[in-house]
Amino acid sequence: MYIHIPFCASKCDYCAFATWTDRDHLVDAYLDSLRIEIRSAVDAGMPEADTVFVGGGTPTLVRPSDLASVLSTVPVRAGAEVTVECNPDDVTPAHMEAYRSVGVNRVSLGMQSMSLDVLSALGRTHDPENVERAVATIVDSAMPSFNLDLIYGVAGESLSDWKQTVESALAFDPPHISAYGLTVEAGTPLAAQPDRHPDDDDQADKYELVDDMLTDAGLENYEVSNWSLPGHESVHNFLYWDQDDYRGFGCAAHSHRAGRRWWNVRTPDRYIELIARGDSVESAAETLDDSVRRREGLQLGLRTRHGVERSAFSEETLELLEGILVPHPGDPGRVVLTRRGRLMANDVSTRLVD
Numbered sequence: 132m133y134i135h136i137p138f139c140a141s142k143c144d145y146c147a148f149a150t151w152t153d154r155d156h157l158v159d160a161y162l163d164s165l166r167i168e169i170r171s172a173v174d175a176g177m178p179e180a181d182t183v184f185v186g187g188g189t190p191t192l193v194r195p196s197d198l199a200s201v202l203s204t205v206p207v208r209a210g211a212e213v214t215v216e217c218n219p220d221d222v223t224p225a226h227m228e229a230y231r232s233v234g235v236n237r238v239s240l241g242m243q244s245m246s247l248d249v250l251s252a253l254g255r256t257h258d259p260e261n262v263e264r265a266v267a268t269i270v271d272s273a274m275p276s277f278n279l280d281l282i283y284g285v286a287g288e289s290l291s292d293w294k295q296t297v298e299s300a301l302a303f304d305p306p307h308i309s310a311y312g313l314t315v316e317a318g319t320p321l322a323a324q325p326d327r328h329p330d331d332d333d334q335a336d337k338y339e340l341v342d343d344m345l346t347d348a349g350l351e352n353y354e355v356s357n358w359s360l361p362g363h364e365s366v367h368n369f370l371y372w373d374q375d376d377y378r379g380f381g382c383a384a385h386s387h388r389a390g391r392r393w394w395n396v397r398t399p400d401r402y403i404e405l406i407a408r409g410d411s412v413e414s415a416a417e418t419l420d421d422s423v424r425r426r427e428g429l430q431l432g433l434r435t436r437h438g439v440e441r442s443a444f445s446e447e448t449l450e451l452l453e454g455i456l457v458p459h460p461g462d463p464g465r466v467v468l469t470r471r472g473r474l475m476a477n478d479v480s481t482r483l484v485d
């Protein structure tokens with residue numbers, strides 16, 4: 132289950148997520164609407180969730196007791212992974228206490244960088260001290276697992292800035308790190324300023340550096356942008372990569388069931404209005420045919436350490452991609468990307484057999 136919280140204190144200029152900075156007056160009505168949408172799915176027979184991910188936007192902007200009250204309406208299987216995305220500015224002991232009281236057992240912190248210059252180039256509102264305070268609060272709350280999100284490749288970030296960020300992240304002993312190359316998303320202010328766009332070769336150098344440093348610290352790469360200690364992989368993310376069923380709640384949330392995908396209306400205003408009227412919040416849907424679904428499954432699998440069946444590539448391609456695709460260490464019938472391959476995952480995907 133995914134629950135979307137579409138509110139932020141300020142908008143980062145690289146971000147294309149469905150989130151607003153001028154809708155605080157809608158927060159209470161939005162949370163009420165979420166409870167209604169969740170309750171009606173439960174009444175319609177929705178099974179207990181194997182994983183729950185509360186993302187945004189900025190879930191920590193919502194009063195912790197209010198978010199806990201939404202989470203308490205969600206039926207979850209015993210032992211389910213329940214994650215809340217947190218911004219470093221907001222994390223307090225009260226947040227962690229309220230989250231723990233309703234079964235949250237993982238938080239994902241939007242750390243991004245430990246360099247003040249890089250954070251300000253990203254347009255972030257937090258500084259390195261916020262990150263230190265937030266991580267200390269998370270650790271003190273005995274949260275069973277946590278992730279740190281990092282971004283590399285913003286204009287002006289040097290390789291040594293990035294090295295210092297990764298060193299600082301590792302000093303927190305995180306069980307999980309997601310490191311994302313800054314992506315230029317269409318329609319964002321960043322997209323309109325080509326002189327600030329990241330450089331592929333610089334991002335490749337930074338990817339190799341973070342992979343070396345995290346691997347040396349015992350964090351294993353299990354998907355192109357994700358590293359974890361054994362047993363701390365994100366179960367929720369694997370559900371997307373394995374093309375399992377998921378149900379999204381809230382505006383702009385996406386759902387998938389057996390090849391049918393649908394998504395809710397994008398704005399919180401419209402979402403609240405439709406729920407109040409008792410109407411469907413579904414905006415549109417698509418049904419994937421088997422070949423498209425299979426192809427997507429291969430593209431997603433290729434990005435993970437599980438890889439794909441060897442037969443997904445022709446023998447000619449396998450020969451051509453020597454050093455990029457190699458046999459899976461535990462299963463000769465599958466192939467996985469090497470690190471060089473991970474740098475070119477999208478290009479390798481275009482060589483999958485039809």
Ligand SMILES: C[S@@+](CC[C@H](N)C(=O)[O-])C[C@H]1O[C@@H](n2cnc3c(N)ncnc32)[C@H](O)[C@@H]1O
Binds near residue numbers: 240243280282312
């Ligand atoms: C849904 S966002 C929200 C998390 C939280 N609001 C925050 O920003 O700290 C989850 C993560 O996606 C990453 N992200 C968002 N936009 C990105 C972009 N254009 N390029 C690379 N990473 C991005 C950031 O690392 C962010 O922490």
Ligand code: SF4
Binds near residue numbers: 139140142188218
């Ligand atoms: S990156 Fe996070 S904080 Fe920034 S606008 Fe997007 S969701 Fe909000």
